[in-house]
Amino acid sequence: xNEMSTSSHxxxxxxxxxxxxxxxxxLAELTHRCPLxxxxxxxxxxxxxxxxxxxxxxxCRVMRQAGELxxxxxxxxxxxxxARKDLEEIVKxxxxxxxxxxxxxxxxxxxxxxxxxxxxxxxxxxxLSIQDxxxxxxxxxxxxKGGAAKKHEVAGWVKELGLALTxxxxxxxxxxxxxxxxxxxxxxxxxxxxxxAHIQYYAWALKNRAAxxxxxxxxxxxxxxxRDAKERLKGILVIDFVVPDYYAKFPKPCMGxxxxxxxxVTPSGRVxxxxxxxxxxxxxxxNVKDRGLREIWLEGDAFNLYRGTDWMKExxxxxxxxxxxxxxxxxxxxxxxxxxxNTDPGCSLSPHHADWAKxxxxxxxNAAPDFIYRRMAAKPAS
Amino acid sequence: MGARPTPQRLIVEAxxxxxxxxxxxxxxxxxxGVWLLLAPERxxxxxxxxxxxxxxxxxxxxxxxxxxxxxxxxxxxxxxxLGDVVSMLQDLADKGVVTS
Numbered sequence: 001x002n003e004m005s006t007s008s009h010x011x012x013x014x015x016x017x018x019x020x021x022x023x024x025x026x027l028a029e030l031t032h033r034c035p036l037x038x039x040x041x042x043x044x045x046x047x048x049x050x051x052x053x054x055x056x057x058x059x060c061r062v063m064r065q066a067g068e069l070x071x072x073x074x075x076x077x078x079x080x081x082x083a084r085k086d087l088e089e090i091v092k093x094x095x096x097x098x099x100x101x102x103x104x105x106x107x108x109x110x111x112x113x114x115x116x117x118x119x120x121x122x123x124x125x126x127x128l129s130i131q132d133x134x135x136x137x138x139x140x141x142x143x144x145k146g147g148a149a150k151k152h153e154v155a156g157w158v159k160e161l162g163l164a165l166t167x168x169x170x171x172x173x174x175x176x177x178x179x180x181x182x183x184x185x186x187x188x189x190x191x192x193x194x195x196x197a198h199i200q201y202y203a204w205a206l207k208n209r210a211a212x213x214x215x216x217x218x219x220x221x222x223x224x225x226x227r228d229a230k231e232r233l234k235g236i237l238v239i240d241f242v243v244p245d246y247y248a249k250f251p252k253p254c255m256g257x258x259x260x261x262x263x264x265v266t267p268s269g270r271v272x273x274x275x276x277x278x279x280x281x282x283x284x285x286x287n288v289k290d291r292g293l294r295e296i297w298l299e300g301d302a303f304n305l306y307r308g309t310d311w312m313k314e315x316x317x318x319x320x321x322x323x324x325x326x327x328x329x330x331x332x333x334x335x336x337x338x339x340x341x342n343t344d345p346g347c348s349l350s351p352h353h354a355d356w357a358k359x360x361x362x363x364x365x366n367a368a369p370d371f372i373y374r375r376m377a378a379k380p381a382s
Numbered sequence: 383m384g385a386r387p388t389p390q391r392l393i394v395e396a397x398x399x400x401x402x403x404x405x406x407x408x409x410x411x412x413x414x415g416v417w418l419l420l421a422p423e424r425x426x427x428x429x430x431x432x433x434x435x436x437x438x439x440x441x442x443x444x445x446x447x448x449x450x451x452x453x454x455x456x457x458x459x460x461x462x463x464l465g466d467v468v469s470m471l472q473d474l475a476d477k478g479v480v481t482s
Binding site: 009010011012013021024070072073075100102124125127162163164166187190192193234235236237238 | 388389390391392393403404405407411413414416418419420422423424425426427428429431432470473474475476477478479
């Protein structure tokens with residue numbers, strides 16, 4: 001006991017890619033339906049339709065298989081997961097499978113009664129998104145009138161029912177000045193955690209980049225505000241600050257490393273190593289209707305393609321950081337350099353980095369164009 | 383929201399009665415062979431000493447009680463243990479996994 005150090009008695013779990021029990025998290029995108037139309041949605045541009053969604057029984061089986069595989073936490077997401085009428089049954093299956101359950105919601109479809117039922121079933125945690133603390137601006141960003149007021153009500157219910165609450169605040173040039181008030185708001189509603197999430201520029205956000213990208217100066221100011229708040233609110237609010245790749249020196253380890261800690265199941269049951277992986281051409285994704293999660297995790301082609309470091313080219317291959325950031329994001333590498341095996345252009349060592357960051361910087365100083373709101377395509381994709 | 387008191391940081395002292403809130407789960411994972419602490423969007427692996435301390439955090443025992451038990455179990459001076467337990471629990475409280 002004398003050797004007990006005060007520094008860190010509880011460190012975050014490291015995943016081991018070759019181990020069946022490695023996936024710590026399962027991101028379950030229950031549906032792509034959502035009443036909000038946020039222009040930075042992380043869903044793909046081609047949204048999956050309701051008639052392709054997995055059945056209740058499919059999702060319950062996925063939860064059981066996830067528990068058996070060793071998944072620890074399930075993130076019930078979307079789209080808007082509460083748009084599924086069978087959410088209670090899916091949560092129950094997850095709880096029965098021993099999974100820690102996290103509901104990632106916009107809140108606007110919830111009733112207090114339904115939230116009570118979910119709490120009774122054993123839901124552990126609610127992550128509620130807000131678009132801004134300024135209600136008018138929030139509703140404009142989400143293209144949903146009355147959304148901000150409803151979310152405020154939902155935050156109150158979450159606390160009243162004794163559930164843990166995270167406020168998720170996606171940050172961009174059209175709400176960035178609100179950050180200090182967003183932090184105050186999270187404390188005021190009794191959140192235990194705040195995610196200050198600078199937009200990640202994939203899918204819809206990439207389409208809207210010029211309307212969303214803050215200037216580097218504005219970004220630096222948010223970093224300072226977040227750092228101060230972390231110190232000031234120690235023991236009151238856990239703050240996670242997500243940096244936009246464009247203003248970072250090194251890329252983020254996408255999903256903690258490809259096929260390393262997280263699996264993502266789409267509304268139709270496709271199992272992806274990353275929620276943007278469908279943008280990579282030629283990749284075959286297994287479906288939970290055809291194969292078990294364990295087999296998909298260990299043997300699925302998509303999971304093995306960029307798992308580990310063998311696939312890397314220079315400058316990743318000889319980089320001392322290769323097992324820290326795993327070369328960043330494959331999807332961003334493809335979208336912006338034309339080759340998914342290239343270093344993420346978010347990395348300052350990428351030959352594409354300077355040009356790529358310059359475009360974003362220029363955009364951030366120009367007038368913001370109108371949003372292209374997230375909507376289902378008029379016709380199903382053929 | 384006026385009724386809710388302003389949240390305060392928990393300062394851990396000998397008289398504090400620590401507990402884990404409902405949404406924090408301490409669990410032994412047989413498959414991985416480790417103890418896990420499940421928290422919102424985080425998974426911690428507490429070291430063996432932290433596990434022993436957390437198991438005793440029931441909201442009834444004080445930090446002094448917990449230290450006395452550990453002092454007996456580990457045959458170590460109680461004042462030393464108390465100091466260590468206080469700083470450990472403060473760290474865990476600041477991570478949001480322990481409250482009182």
